């Protein structure tokens with residue numbers, strides 16, 4: 001059975017016996033703590049694993065610690081204590097080696113407004129690749145994913161939010177990273193634009209086996225996309241598993257209800 005078939009299989013079955021033995025770990029988050037200046041505790045001993053080939057969705061309310069977690073995994077922020085291993089490499093020991101294997105979509109990325117979409121993609125190609133063949137392949141793929149038609153030759157400053165998000169996502173995915181880290185990929189987008197972005201992410205994961213770790217407030221979105229979800233609240237994991245299992249476990253009909261179920265329990269403890 002192919003790895004991805006296996007993944008799809010256990011999402012609808014009991015994953016626990018299969019997970020540990022058959023799948024490699026892409027991201028291993030261990031006892032992660034982050035305290036910002038002013039004694040703001042963003043993460044208080046967070047633990048979770050992402051397996052190669054899966055889409056893992058982090059969900060939680062504002063301020064739960066999602067962005068902090070993703071930035072630490074992307075080696076853009078140092079933890080106060082604890083560690084993260086990405087494909088076996090510690091963020092503390094070799095962040096450069098990790099950066100070569102990942103691509104990160106920040107929550108709100110602006111910049112380069114005076115470039116056209118095409119110029120932006122070409123710039124990213126030059127930053128990422130040395131060989132002209134690799135660059136050409138990347139540009140072609142990014143243009144296909146962005147699907148901006150004639151707007152690709154207009155300046156980014158005139159793009160809608162959805163167009164900008166698609167352009168940025170295209171530059172992340174076209175690199176075919178081993179791990180794509182996407183912070184709120186559909187943030188600020190309308191229903192149609194969000195649907196389009198979700199399709200792109202899902203297809204990409206299926207076609208190339210790219211491991212995806214994403215965050216969202218939108219529980220329906222995460223439910224649609226993710227093989228497994230991790231629910232974060234106040235810097236700690238309150239529940240984790242395939243959406244179907246979590247719903248069954250808590251007798252809920254959607255992830256919003258699951259979240260309320262677990263938060264209620266947390267508060268009660």
Ligand code: ATP
Pocket residue numbers: 036037040041042060061062063064065066067068069217
């Ligand atoms: P949102 O969904 O609103 O983006 P989030 O789950 O991504 O929230 P984080 O942005 O990781 O949460 O923030 C976690 C906590 O850390 C919050 O209390 C936030 O105010 C705090 N925080 C984040 N960045 C900083 C910073 N640079 N300095 C101080 N506190 C910070």
